[in-house]
């Protein structure tokens with residue numbers, strides 16, 4: 684179906700094909716309530732505008748206290764596995780996940796960082812250039828929520844103001860009853876609003892909300908990245924905006940081109 688229309692590179696798993704804007708977890712702490720891609724982004728995608736939407740890759744960094752489940756969250760999404768044994772992340776690690784968004788290929792480079800204090804200075808060297816920051820805490824351990832503000836501050840210090848979409852993610856949802864989870868979420872939603880973050884609750888063990896979270900991260904990062912590129916080109920004077928508001932770009936290809944595609948990628 685949709686995957687067969689994909690113009691560039693090898694097929695992407697149907698799970699990673701995004702055709703409509705993924706929904707938020709709760710409207711009380713959401714970065715965007717709209718249900719469609721920005722019209723300029725949709726137009727660029729429809730035109731298979733390689734200069735603007737082709738071969739985009741965004742960096743996501745996942746930060747938070749040790750043992751909150753950062754590695755487990757990433758492994759559930761990228762490898763669909765869950766390991767109950769704890770192995771501390773030493774420094775950093777990353778996975779690349781391929782998507783197809785509104786018909787065009789897109790990749791997320793997801794950085795897993797160590798929560799242990801002794802590795803913090805190594806990990807923080809990789810915070811730069813993050814289009815999205817996932818600040819993770821354990822829903823069953825309230826102290827880890829208290830620490831998210833500091834993790835976010837550290838990550839934001841390495842990035843341009845306003846350049847990163849921020850997510851506050853409660854992990855290990857399976858460990859709490861519905862009522863206990865709802866109680867923990869009241870404080871998390873309040874904090875998310877203070878942080879200008881979007882709130883999600885997930886379980887790497889059961890997989891609940893994990894795909895939905897990363898689809899949302901990918902869509903928001905993709906849209907932001909295309910809009911930034913359009914703005915960059917507009918300010919460089921390379922765009923002409925037509926009467927109907929259609930964006931025409933110098934060098935736009937009428938048809939999609941074959942891409943080289945990144946060399947080492949996991950496909951979900």
Ligand SMILES: Nc1nc2c(ncn2[C@@H]2O[C@H](COP(=O)(O)OP(=O)(O)OP(=O)(O)O)[C@@H](O)[C@H]2O)c(=O)[nH]1
Pocket residue numbers: 747748749750751752753754755756766767768769770771772773796797798799854855856857858885886887888889
């Ligand atoms: N029940 C449950 N356990 C989880 C979940 N996610 C992670 N865990 C467990 O929590 C422990 C820590 O998980 P990790 O993913 O290694 O934690 P981390 O945040 O990456 O830890 P550092 O690498 O030290 O920063 C492991 O024993 C996991 O099996 C979850 O969703 N549910």
